[in-house]
Amino acid sequence: MPSMASNASETANQLNGTKADFFARRQKIEQHRKSLPIATVEKRLLEEVSNNGVLIIVGETGSGKTTQLPQYLFNGGFCRNGGIIGITQPRRVAAVTVAKRVAEECGVALGQKVGYAIRFEDVTSSSTRIKYMTDGLLLREALLDPYLSKYSVIIVDEAHERTVHTDVLLSLLKTVQKTRSQGASDVVHYGHPKAEIGTLLEKENDVQSTNILKHNRGKKLSPLKLIIMSASLDAQIFSEYFGGARAVHVQGRQYPVDILYTHQPETDYIDAALITIFQIHLEQGPGDVLVFLTGQEEIESIERLVQERLPKLPESKRKLLVIPIFASLPSEKQMKVFMPAPVGFRKVILATNIAETSVTIPGIKYVIDPGMVKVRTYDASTGIEPLIIVKTSKAQALQRSGRAGREGPGKCYRLYPENEFYKLKDSTTPEIKRCNLSNVILQLKALGIDDIVGFDFIEEPDRMAIIKSMELLFLLGALTDSSKLSEVGHQMARLPLDPIYSKALIVASQFNCLEEMLIVVAMLSVESIFYAPREKLEESRTALRSFSSPEGDHLTLLNVYRASDEFLEKSKLVSSKEKAEKNLRKWCKENFINSRSLKHARDIHSQIRRNAEQMGLRLTSCGDDILPLRRCLAASFFLNAALKQPDGSYRALSSGLMVQIHPSSVLFRTKPECIIFDELVRTNQNYVRNVSRIDFLWLAELAPQCYALQE
Numbered sequence: 001m002p003s004m005a006s007n008a009s010e011t012a013n014q015l016n017g018t019k020a021d022f023f024a025r026r027q028k029i030e031q032h033r034k035s036l037p038i039a040t041v042e043k044r045l046l047e048e049v050s051n052n053g054v055l056i057i058v059g060e061t062g063s064g065k066t067t068q069l070p071q072y073l074f075n076g077g078f079c080r081n082g083g084i085i086g087i088t089q090p091r092r093v094a095a096v097t098v099a100k101r102v103a104e105e106c107g108v109a110l111g112q113k114v115g116y117a118i119r120f121e122d123v124t125s126s127s128t129r130i131k132y133m134t135d136g137l138l139l140r141e142a143l144l145d146p147y148l149s150k151y152s153v154i155i156v157d158e159a160h161e162r163t164v165h166t167d168v169l170l171s172l173l174k175t176v177q178k179t180r181s182q183g184a185s186d187v188v189h190y191g192h193p194k195a196e197i198g199t200l201l202e203k204e205n206d207v208q209s210t211n212i213l214k215h216n217r218g219k220k221l222s223p224l225k226l227i228i229m230s231a232s233l234d235a236q237i238f239s240e241y242f243g244g245a246r247a248v249h250v251q252g253r254q255y256p257v258d259i260l261y262t263h264q265p266e267t268d269y270i271d272a273a274l275i276t277i278f279q280i281h282l283e284q285g286p287g288d289v290l291v292f293l294t295g296q297e298e299i300e301s302i303e304r305l306v307q308e309r310l311p312k313l314p315e316s317k318r319k320l321l322v323i324p325i326f327a328s329l330p331s332e333k334q335m336k337v338f339m340p341a342p343v344g345f346r347k348v349i350l351a352t353n354i355a356e357t358s359v360t361i362p363g364i365k366y367v368i369d370p371g372m373v374k375v376r377t378y379d380a381s382t383g384i385e386p387l388i389i390v391k392t393s394k395a396q397a398l399q400r401s402g403r404a405g406r407e408g409p410g411k412c413y414r415l416y417p418e419n420e421f422y423k424l425k426d427s428t429t430p431e432i433k434r435c436n437l438s439n440v441i442l443q444l445k446a447l448g449i450d451d452i453v454g455f456d457f458i459e460e461p462d463r464m465a466i467i468k469s470m471e472l473l474f475l476l477g478a479l480t481d482s483s484k485l486s487e488v489g490h491q492m493a494r495l496p497l498d499p500i501y502s503k504a505l506i507v508a509s510q511f512n513c514l515e516e517m518l519i520v521v522a523m524l525s526v527e528s529i530f531y532a533p534r535e536k537l538e539e540s541r542t543a544l545r546s547f548s549s550p551e552g553d554h555l556t557l558l559n560v561y562r563a564s565d566e567f568l569e570k571s572k573l574v575s576s577k578e579k580a581e582k583n584l585r586k587w588c589k590e591n592f593i594n595s596r597s598l599k600h601a602r603d604i605h606s607q608i609r610r611n612a613e614q615m616g617l618r619l620t621s622c623g624d625d626i627l628p629l630r631r632c633l634a635a636s637f638f639l640n641a642a643l644k645q646p647d648g649s650y651r652a653l654s655s656g657l658m659v660q661i662h663p664s665s666v667l668f669r670t671k672p673e674c675i676i677f678d679e680l681v682r683t684n685q686n687y688v689r690n691v692s693r694i695d696f697l698w699l700a701e702l703a704p705q706c707y708a709l710q711e
């Protein structure tokens, strides 16, 4: 046993060591900050922000925009009067990791001067002055504080991604910025019947004018500085939208990235990616690899293939650590990709486009880009929102290659020939032009914006899409005859879910089956609960049968959730929480259930249950009597009803489309007369997924606005 004296000197040494490490790290960070291209223009940028209400900043990936500009502004006095610098990101993972990095650069604990807020997670405090957040979160904040009055500067980062939230946010910020630059102290207060919901825009004398002016009489608002940041060269569109706002370019990138192309187009990009992973591992020097794939299924299949092939390599070459990252992975799992690989190991990160912008994953030297991405599209004529795999845009390809070369020179392997790159679209079609707008419209209406067609979008969505989405909201009871938000609509807007799911929860509280519906909605919100490996198809089918309900997939999902819950609770009685969770993962494996998806569903479930409680919805259960739940499914998913045809296919009643029950459904063989479904997917034919049997007559009874029977 070491003596006290040696213990004390060890501690002192450790402390000295820690201190020395700390100072060395701080020095390294300071040097790094000074070496970034943006550091040479700090003073000029501060002048530009001072002189302009709206500024557009374009800079190469890695030039230091996201991490440095907020710090420059803070040091330049932009928080002097207690104002906050808010920086929005399209993705949660970027908001979290960049905030962590900036807190470290500032030498402060996360949540103090530097913090972040994402849906259901707020790591800020009253001393936070630099706040990273998702664009969706800032939109929700606008519901409570239409002036966004606590912010002195708002930076919309990665604006070129043009997510629907970014687009809507830009429109709102345009109004807020203009209003605040005029000051709001001398305006009349008309109040608002719903105190928490501010009216942002109102049509007056045929001019879109703002009603923000009418809010909070006498509240002296300071001007808001608005900064739009983008890595690609589409500054023009933003500049025009903001009335010829000034745009500045930050030149230069930190490290070079070598771009390599294939000679021929690849017929199977999954296989090509797999080969490239092993080529890099066997032939290239140290450095981690980041591979861009289109979704969870692709990622998990490559993960399995790499694991299968690794044992075939010589022992000394097996130190390859595969780590996945995709949106539906719980955040603590997502954070694993940011941890260094154990000594001697090479990390291979399999990512969706979640890792495409803003994030810096330490250690990445090689990027593999097959050039594909999965996007949601929207067909307004049928109301279908198929997910399709398409080629990336040039802007996306540049972003992806930009993930290498952040800590040193890097390489990017584009798995297509060079001439293909030049044929790519410059930038991605804005999401607002290719999505179902019902959620956006619900949010805008909740913000008090009633004239959706006249709304000042940066790029107008398709009129047909607006009409269809309004129609959907109307049929769901979210809008009144005069297109105002109804009481139900207000409730729906408070839930962070798709309108149909929100409606399902509200209806369920009336049908006394909210406990069950919360589980169903949580399970529907995640990707693929079941998995069926090709080599174990029969075993996986048998496992599925043990949970399956003759009434359909919704009840089957409910059975899975309950069985897992029961298993976990029993396990907790005899083992620690960690052990019980480990046991649950084993249980999932034995039952061919995707444990990651189940964990995600459990998280969503607790979140939406909290929401329901806060809204005062009645949390009752229908117990063993499943009839109310089935009727409730009909009362909420009635827009997705289909009737069997003589040939065994189905006709979707609202779109008239001919569809088939997906082979993964428990009703694939039974084929009941009338069904409701969760989702329509288009592959070689139209398939409906997550299907339940309903009684046709319920439709006219429960959704007369849609299915009133003719006399």
Ligand SMILES: Nc1ncnc2c1ncn2[C@@H]1O[C@H](COP(=O)(O)OP(=O)(O)OP(=O)(O)O)[C@@H](O)[C@H]1O
Binding pocket: 036, 059, 060, 061, 062, 063, 064, 065, 066, 067, 068, 097, 098, 101, 231, 254, 357, 358, 359, 360, 362, 402, 405, 406, 407
């Ligand atoms: N979490 C991190 N860990 C280590 N280094 C980081 C981290 N975040 C940023 N950096 C370093 O700071 C540099 C600048 O990053 P920053 O995100 O500010 O650039 P950017 O111009 O906003 O690029 P992008 O548009 O690609 O996000 C990176 O290239 C990297 O060297």
